[in-house]
Amino acid sequence: MRSWKAVTLTTAAKAYWIIGAMISTIITARFLGPQGRGVIAAATSWVALFVTFGHLSLQHVIVFLLGPADRERNLPRVAGSVMLVTAATAAVGWAVAATMALATRGAVFNHLPLAALVVAFAGLPLLLWMENGNSLLIVLGDLRRLNVAQIAGTTAGIALVTLAVGVARRGATA
Helix, strand or coil, rough: HHHHHHHHHHHHHHHHHHHHHHHHCCCCCCCHHHHCCCCCHHHHHHHCCCCCCCHHHHHHHHHHHCCCEEEEEHHHHHHHHHHHHHHHHHHHHHHHHHHHHHHHCCHHHCCCCHHHHHHHHCCCCHHHHHHHHHHHHHHCCCHHHHHHHHHHHHHHHHHHHHHHHHCCCCCCCC
16 A cells, blocks of 8 residues: 555656646746747756756666665765765866857857856756755655655746746746
8 A cells, every 4th residue: 555655646746747847838938938938948958958968877876875785874975975976067067068158159059048048057956966866765765755845846936937937027037
């Protein structure tokens, strides 16, 4: 029974996340129009590309290193190492993105507004941590905390997008 409950709650949290992303997309498309939505899509796609390379498949290493034998003893070292690698990878990602922008005078980013790129890339360490930190919670069997965080984050995201874009009309950078 416990496994069915975990599967159901995790599936519901992930479904809510997907629906929340869809709601945010609808709101931004409605209030920003095709060009504004395109700016958001392009900027976040660039960051997603950096996350794809930057997470370094550490999830597999986390699961391997935190096997059942020495989990309690290894957890602080593994968590600290993952945080350090995540911070270093984000810094390298920022340096690569800045170099690409400077070397091509922005052409590589198809002349996206600098403010939108900066805001999008500010989220790089958070997205990298989401990839890696979730694995720590999964290995520790703390699916409840992971699901609650995912639901809270989705709800906050919808609220912030609605306020910034729909109510305050602050544009794509907001």
